[in-house]
Amino acid sequence: xxxxxxxxxxxxxxxxxxxxxxxxxxxxxxxxxxxxxxxxxxxxxxxxxxxxxxxxxxxxxxxxxxxxxxxxxxxxxxxxxxxxxxxxxxxxxxxxxxxxxxxxxxxxxx
Amino acid sequence: xxxxxxxxxxxxxxxxxxxxxxxxxxxxxxxxxxxxxxxxxxxxxxxxxxxxxxxxxxxxxxxxxxxxxxxxxxxxxxxxxxxxxxxxxxxxxxxxxxxxxxxxxxxxxxxxxx
Numbered sequence: 575x576x577x578x579x580x581x582x583x584x585x586x587x588x589x590x591x592x593x594x595x596x597x598x599x600x601x602x603x604x605x606x607x608x609x610x611x612x613x614x615x616x617x618x619x620x621x622x623x624x625x626x627x628x629x630x631x632x633x634x635x636x637x638x639x640x641x642x643x644x645x646x647x648x649x650x651x652x653x654x655x656x657x658x659x660x661x662x663x664x665x666x667x668x669x670x671x672x673x674x675x676x677x678x679x680x681x682x683x684x
Numbered sequence: 685x686x687x688x689x690x691x692x693x694x695x696x697x698x699x700x701x702x703x704x705x706x707x708x709x710x711x712x713x714x715x716x717x718x719x720x721x722x723x724x725x726x727x728x729x730x731x732x733x734x735x736x737x738x739x740x741x742x743x744x745x746x747x748x749x750x751x752x753x754x755x756x757x758x759x760x761x762x763x764x765x766x767x768x769x770x771x772x773x774x775x776x777x778x779x780x781x782x783x784x785x786x787x788x789x790x791x792x793x794x795x796x797x798x
Contacts, residue, residue, distance in 0.1 A: 605784065606784055608786075608787065610789075616791075616792075617774075617776055617789045617790060617791050617792045618727070618776075618789045619789075620685075620786055620787070620788060620789075623786050623787075625784050662726060662727070664727075664787075666787070669732075669740075670715050670732070670780075671717060671729050671732055671742075672717070672727075672729070672778070672787060673729070674726045674727045674728075675726065676725075676726045677726050
């Protein structure tokens with residue numbers, strides 16, 4: 575079992591729709607959870623960071639964390655073509671390092 | 685947020701040579717890490733750069749191949765030694781402060797070994 579799993583995609587949504595990205599993790603001792611956006615040829619850009627159960631909102635982005643279910647998600651409201659990228663879920667373990675999922679490629683169709 | 689820079693941004697190297705990549709953070713950070721991202725793949729942790737002591741390497745990565753230095757809280761280097769074409773990849777430096785803080789990435793170094 576992979577330590578961090580993401581829905582493999584690719585995922586396509588129409589412009590203005592809600593994009594939903596999901597991630598599960600295996601280590602119950604994980605301390606914090608990250609969503610990065612990566613455009614082709616660029617380095618990962620931090621979008622959201624969460625460490626408490628519940629929802630965290632920042633503009634059009636909402637991260638949801640459920641530690642009991644070992645599940646973290648990212649919702650993108652009013653999706654825009656500029657949101658088209660690969661989204662990486664990462665989990666910080668007890669040794670402080672991040673473990674990444676394989677990424678979900680999102681395409682927002684105009 | 686921390687701003688991280690890397691040098692060089694890209695390089696083309698010959699088989700058997702070594703390349704040292706520099707990482708500079710604009711503020712002191714407790715944790716610095718080196719990752720590798722091969723084409724079409726996600727990020728794989730190479731090692732944690734520890735200030736004033738030997739780096740902590742992940743399974744599959746060894747000090748002789750990827751020596752790391754971290755002389756202070758804002759700077760680290762990664763050397764890719766005795767390179768082969770399989771080392772062609774993007775190498776990324778990352779920094780953060782605590783278990784409950786953000787972690788940021790540098791722009792990466794794109795290495796091609798011929």
